[in-house]
Amino acid sequence: MSGHPARRKRTNALMLGLTALCALLSASALFAILGYIAWKGASAVSWAFLTRLPVPVGETGGGIANSVLGSLEVVGLAALIGVPVGVLGGVYLAEYGRGRLAFWVRYAADVLNGVPSIVVGLFAYALIVLPMKRFSALSGSVALSVIMVPVVLRSTEDFLRLVPGTIREAALALGVPRWKVTLRVVLPSASRGILTGALLAVSRVAGETAPLIFTAFGNTFWGRGLLEPVATLPLTIYNYAISPYDDWHRQAWAAALVLMLFVLAVNLAARLWLRPRAAN
Amino acid sequence: MNLLAMDAEQPAANIPPPAGAAAPGAPRRPVVMxxxxxxxxxxAGAQALQGVDLEIRERTVTAIIGPSGCGKSTLIRCLNRMHEVIPGAWCEGDVRLGGRDVLQLDPVVLRREVGMVFQRPNPFPTMSVFQNVASGLVLNGERDRAKIAERVEESLRRAALWDEVKDKLDKPGTGLSGGQQQRLCIARALAVEPRVLLMDEPCSALDPLATARIEELLLQIKDQLTIVIVTHNMQQAARVSEYTVFMLMGELVEYGETQAIFTQPSDKRTEDYITGRFG
Amino acid sequence: MTPAAAPERTSSGARGLVPVPGPRERAGDRLFRLIVTGFALLTLATVAALAWQLTRGSLGTWRAFGASFLWGRTWDPVNDVFGALPFLYGTLVTSLIALLIAVPLGVGTAVFLTELAPRRLASAVGFAVELLAAVPSVILGLMGMYLLVPAVRFVEPSLERWLGFLPFFRGAAYGLGLLTAGLILSLMILPYVTAITRDVLATVPRSLKEALYALGATRWEVVRGVSLPYARPGILGAVFLALGRALGETMAVTMVIGNTPRISASLFSPGYSMAAVIANELAEAVSDAHLSALIAIGLTLLGVTIVVNGLARLLIYRLERPR
Known part of the structure; x- marks a missing residue:
């Protein structure tokens, strides 16, 4: 704290001003992105766009109906696999997780959480696509579920730990077996938080592209079951974006707007859902 | 005392008429625990109870008093094996419920017979008032709705809460006042129809008015079941109990009729404590 | 009625200690415990299977090239010659550019949020930055291709004029390249740097700050003298965590990096990253050697991210523990 008081004051104002500028830049990034996507995408989104199949290059009026449905299918199946695994694993960590095994499970979840999504895709490729010799919706879902599990697992553990021990004791003291206490009393008490974690995990994988490139692969028609390739929204955006056709670029923007709205809706729903509980 | 014979007899058979504090010379009731x-x-190293001997008589109120950390809570938590819920906790010795060895019983079965009310009211946050009281029955597989409804009303009446909540049975249990929540927890414990009800400082989180209501309620239900209450409040022990146990540093110092303990304690340490010289 | 301590009676009634859970666990409880333990093990098994699959799949490459795979400069699928150095280089350079931009910006934002902003503004700005992490990578890539690439192409000549004495800012202005990829990446890791630094700064004890205020320090002097030094390990953890994200980020990078396996000092030059080459070539890899080389790159990427994330966790965990 040396120097002339006036100079110290000036430094103070300058540096604090810089931090405010940083915050302005960081926050405006989101709005710039959302605004730009809305501007570029809105003109091409229509009911027809959402409900029609793609058309060959040169024809106009193609849609992304198969991608929307495919995304719902792949993400839905991923949630069906990933959420139960994550929740039950989280129950283990919160209710029984003390020993060395729990340490390794937590460590594995942390590792899995940091594994790049492309590597997860590679794993699903080696595990499912290669042995079955075909790209499939199933392999895409497995890849996405691997990404979901650590997110759901750790949030489930955290929210179960927030359930007061007195609640468990009250139920045990009524002569209720421990497994029933966990399933019927403790889990419902944490259900909001667990659902939030699951929704955040869904919003994260809904936009994942890299693990789908060589698993779900893509399809210009409707997907025909879980063992066939299927189109998904993020992958369609990618394929259209790197294509040389202007019409496809336009559709990429429109599809990006649809995907962004879906991801934002799920994400915001999860956060707002949790909020009333946090206020209590 | 023939413990095995006692277990078989009909509880109502030879119970003397209820008295306030048991008068000296009145016939003693049978031992239940x-x-x-x-x-x-x-x-592994720390010991909270250093060899306690105690008899709890049927349909009486036994108060356990002593300074904090003396092992009162540990003692009653051993009676329904809630003690072992805490990781690393251990206990040894001989605890009997109507002649049966408590440490050999299935804790789940034991806890239906020996219920518990905790220091802080802990209604289940996801359940309504009705569901809270019904929880013990429902979670243990009772399906008969009429029977459940009947038992809920009966329990709420016994816990002196029915008139206050009969119009908001569907509201969340956590929405009640602190004193009401604690009576809700008592009703929840009563609904399972335990033989013994353990209460771990049930009034320590409540204001004096709510405390008075709970004490009143204890006096009303004590001829229906056995109550063991841990309290740091000596006046409360004197008001509600027939028997009083004084504990100090994990040892049971003195055990006897409440009146005797408070008027002529036989141990110097008890006298010091109840006259406020320490603790 | 006063029982004396009776040790002989105690020992006669004594039985073994009752540990938790009790020796005779109920069948239902045991079944439930086994089920949830099984699901927990599934997570462990997934990580093991992941490492195993990638190791097995890349054995051919390690046999053929050994560790020199990592510093081989040639990537020639036609002749089955594979070296990963161009991808390592591209991944590293783009990640470093991203850190250079995102760390000052994120730390600055976090300082503003914790030290300066009124609570409501702080939570609104924090929310906006956190939501940035929810924007799918492919959408940022799309914006990168059609917004950032032309902008960078436009700026590059001026950069060369002013900073051309450095080898990093020379060469033809393609727009597509390491610089653009780094810029997009910085946007993607900004939320992580900001959120963790904000949480870490919130743990600085008020008493420390007040001590300095009491000496007449300005706000900035308190931030520089107390808050930032106190939070340094946590901020370093945030940097590593962000680095882990940046290293493995695929789509946005793939779309703007230029996809050319070349090592050039110039940031204007197109490059390639580890994730990008897997994304581009795996579905079309026909030869076993090519496939194996791509999986070997995946395994390398996995190893690097595990180490980097491990360091991050160590730094952040050490800070969180005393709380």
Missing amino acids: SVRGLRAGYA
Whole structure:
């Protein structure tokens, strides 16, 4: 704290001003992105766009109906696999997780959480696509579920730990077996938080592209079951974006707007859902 | 005392008429729970109970008093094996419920017979008032709705809460006042129809008015079941109990009729404590 | 009625200690415990299977090239010659550019949020930055291709004029390249740097700050003298965590990096990253050697991210523990 008081004051104002500028830049990034996507995408989104199949290059009026449905299918199946695994694993960590095994499970979840999504895709490729010799919706879902599990697992553990021990004791003291206490009393008490974690995990994988490139692969028609390739929204955006056709670029923007709205809706729903509980 | 014979007899058979504090010379009621050489602790080294012997008589109120950390809570938590819920906790000794060895019983079965009310009211946050009271029955597989409804009303009446909540049975249990929540927890415990009800400082989180209501309620239900209440409040012990146990540093110092303990304690340490010289 | 301590009776009534859970666990409880333990093990098994699959799949490459795979400069699928150095280089350079931009910006934002902003503004700005992490990578890539690439192409000549004495800012202005990829990446890791730094700064004890205020220090002097030094390990953890994200980020990078396996000092030059080459070539890899080389790159990427994330966790965990 040396120097002339006036100079110290000036430094103070300058540096604090810089931090405010940083915050302005960081926050405006989101709005710039959302605004730009809305501007570029809105003109091409229509009911027809959402409900029609793609058309060959040169024809106009193609849609992304198969991608929307495919995304719902792949993400839905991923949630069906990933959420139960994550929740039950989280129950283990919160209710029984003390020993060395729990340490390794937590460590594995942390590792899995940091594994790049492309590597997860590679794993699903080696595990499912290669042995079955075909790209499939199933392999895409497995890849996405691997990404979901650590997110759901750790949030489930955290929210179960927030359930007061007195609640468990009250139920045990009524002569209720421990497994029933966990399933019927403790889990419902944490259900909001667990659902939030699951929704955040869904919003994260809904936009994942890299693990789908060589698993779900893509399809210009409707997907025909879980063992066939299927189109998904993020992958369609990618394929259209790197294509040389202007019409496809336009559709990429429109599809990006649809995907962004879906991801934002799920994400915001999860956060707002949790909020009333946090206020209590 | 023939413990095995007692278990078989009909409870109503030879119970003397209820008295306030048992008058000296009045016939003693049969023992429902007995404790011999009970030691317990929370970790390998630490010992919270140093060999406690105690008999709890049917349809009486037994108060356990003593300074904090003396092992009162540990003692009653051993009676329904809630003690072992804490990781690392251990206990050894002989605890009997109507002649049966408590440490050999299935804790789940034991806890239906020996219920518990905790220091802080802990209604289940996801359940309504009705569901809270019904929870013990429902979670243990009772399906008969009429029977459940009947038992809920009966329990709420016994807990002196029915008139206050009969119009908001569907509201969340956590929405009630602190004193009401604690009576809700008592009703929840009563609904399982335990033989013994353990209460771990049930009034310590409540204001004096709510405390008075709970004490009143204890006096009303004590001829229906056995109550063991841990309290740091000596006046409360004197008001509600027939028997009083004084504990100090994990040892049972003195045990006897409440009136006797408070008027002529036989141990110097008890006298010091109840006259406020320490603790 | 006063029982004396009776040790002989105690020992006669004594039985073994009752540990938790009790020796005779109920069948239902045991079944439930086994089920949830099984699901927990599934997570462990997934990580093991992941490492195993990638190791097995890349054995051919390690046999053929050994560790020199990592510093081989040639990537020639036609002749089955594979070296990963161009991808390692591209991944590293783009990640470093991203850190250079995102760390000052994120730390600055976090300082503003914790030290300066009124609570409501702080939570609104924090929310906006956190939501940035929810924007799918492919959408940022799309914006990168059609917004950032032309902008960078436009700026590059001026950069060369002013900073051309450095080898990093020379060469033809393609727009597509390491610089653009780094810029997009910085946007993607900004939320992580900001959120963790904000949480870490919130743990600085008020008493420390007040001590300095009491000496007449300005706000900035308190931030520089107390808050930032106190939070340094946590901020370093945030940097590593962000680095882990940046290293493995695929789509946005793939779309703007230029996809050319070349090592050039110039940031204007197109490059390639580890994730990008897997994304581009795996579905079309026909030869076993090519496939194996791509999986070997995946395994390398996995190893690097595990180490980097491990360091991050160590730094952040050490800070969180005393709380």
